[in-house]
Amino acid sequence: MIIDGSRLVVTDNSGAKEVECIKTRGRYASIGDIITCSVKKAVRGKVTQGQVVKAVIVETKKEVQRKDGSVIKFDRNSAVLVNPKGIPIGTRVLGFVTHELRARQMMKVLSLAARVF
Amino acid sequence: MQLRCAAHAACSQAATGLAGRHRAHVSNVTWGGQQARYCGSHGSRLQQLSGGSQRRQQCAAAAAALDGEVSGVVDEDEDEEQEVINGDLTRRPSNSASSTTEEEEGADESREFVLAMAKVAWETKGEDILVLHVAPVVYWTRYFLIATVFSRPQLNAVLGKMTKEAAEVFDRRLSASPQAGPGGWELLDYGDVVVHVMTADQREYYDLESFYGAAEEVDLPFDTEATVSDVDTWSKTF
Numbered sequence: 001m002i003i004d005g006s007r008l009v010v011t012d013n014s015g016a017k018e019v020e021c022i023k024t025r026g027r028y029a030s031i032g033d034i035i036t037c038s039v040k041k042a043v044r045g046k047v048t049q050g051q052v053v054k055a056v057i058v059e060t061k062k063e064v065q066r067k068d069g070s071v072i073k074f075d076r077n078s079a080v081l082v083n084p085k086g087i088p089i090g091t092r093v094l095g096f097v098t099h100e101l102r103a104r105q106m107m108k109v110l111s112l113a114a115r116v117f
Numbered sequence: 118m119q120l121r122c123a124a125h126a127a128c129s130q131a132a133t134g135l136a137g138r139h140r141a142h143v144s145n146v147t148w149g150g151q152q153a154r155y156c157g158s159h160g161s162r163l164q165q166l167s168g169g170s171q172r173r174q175q176c177a178a179a180a181a182a183l184d185g186e187v188s189g190v191v192d193e194d195e196d197e198e199q200e201v202i203n204g205d206l207t208r209r210p211s212n213s214a215s216s217t218t219e220e221e222e223g224a225d226e227s228r229e230f231v232l233a234m235a236k237v238a239w240e241t242k243g244e245d246i247l248v249l250h251v252a253p254v255v256y257w258t259r260y261f262l263i264a265t266v267f268s269r270p271q272l273n274a275v276l277g278k279m280t281k282e283a284a285e286v287f288d289r290r291l292s293a294s295p296q297a298g299p300g301g302w303e304l305l306d307y308g309d310v311v312v313h314v315m316t317a318d319q320r321e322y323y324d325l326e327s328f329y330g331a332a333e334e335v336d337l338p339f340d341t342e343a344t345v346s347d348v349d350t351w352s353k354t355f
Contacts, residue, residue, distance in 0.1 A: 087300040
């Protein structure tokens with residue numbers, strides 16, 4: 001349940017470390033949603049601090065339910081930076097991704113991820 | 118209680134509450150009611166707090182998007198649960214209930230399909246066609262097909278021909294047929310086969326080959342060396 005103002009950890013190698021959500025579609029955003037963010041912390045990389053970027057949420061503390069009845073939740077809220085077309089800006093996704101992204105046509109992010117749940 | 122992360126010794130310190138700076142690396146993942154602690158940076162499991170791997174297995178088997186490879190037997194999982202696992206998280210312990218012959222048939226069908234797609238890419242003058250058998254490496258698919266194209270019309274052509282071939286010959290349809298967008302990377306997700314069609318720049322940038330270096334290459338039935346592209350250094354107009 002990510003809202004405007006939520007801070008998310010960036011789990012790719014784009015250079016950003018932390019972003020703040022500034023716009024969601026609808027009230028809450030969850031895994032697989034693309035949100036607009038402002039980069040709050042960045043190291044040398046493809047993005048700089050203060051830049052407005054889009055990101056796809058990959059981990060949430062709020063559990064997500066699956067059709068088989070299982071739920072999955074993580075310890076933190078994370079995102080992966082993407083361009084407006086949904087193509088990742090970084091080249092690798094560290095941390096976890098779930099296969100909810102597959103249903104949301106985010107297979108590119110999934111392909112670059114080492115840990116898929 | 119021994120906690121180890123193969124990749125990062127600091128993570129184990131964090132898990133036992135010793136090192137303050139690396140605490141953030143530890144990630145608790147709760148799934149199916151079972152909680153496990155993972156190194157947030159590397160994904161290695163540090164400790165499993167609750168027992169009962171069987172329910173988790175059932176959730177795993179049911180939740181998987183497709184039937185993955187049968188890897189190991191049920192006994193293995195019980196052992197794994199006791200000890201620290203530093204292995205590959207994408208590999209799922211499975212129920213022994215799956216029949217291996219069905220599995221093999223499915224794998225053969227996927228192989229046939231991916232080789233047919235590779236042929237389509239080759240016929241459309243795609244370069245560096247690579248088929249990777251990723252089933253032992255990831256659970257969510259079996260084969261990867263990566264091909265390089267040189268222009269947007271060619272990208273469209275490859276995608277169009279592949280979707281057509283898949284729909285007509287193999288009766289596999291996509292919910293939305295992709296068109297070449299401004300990024301030079303398009304992806305076709307057929308469940309057990311994932312096709313990546315990229316421009317040379319994007320291929321080099323994302324470097325999927327090194328990421329899936331553990332996967333074995335599948336030999337193609339046609340001779341890729343025989344095709345010589347006339348346009349060696351055509352900069353795509355993306």
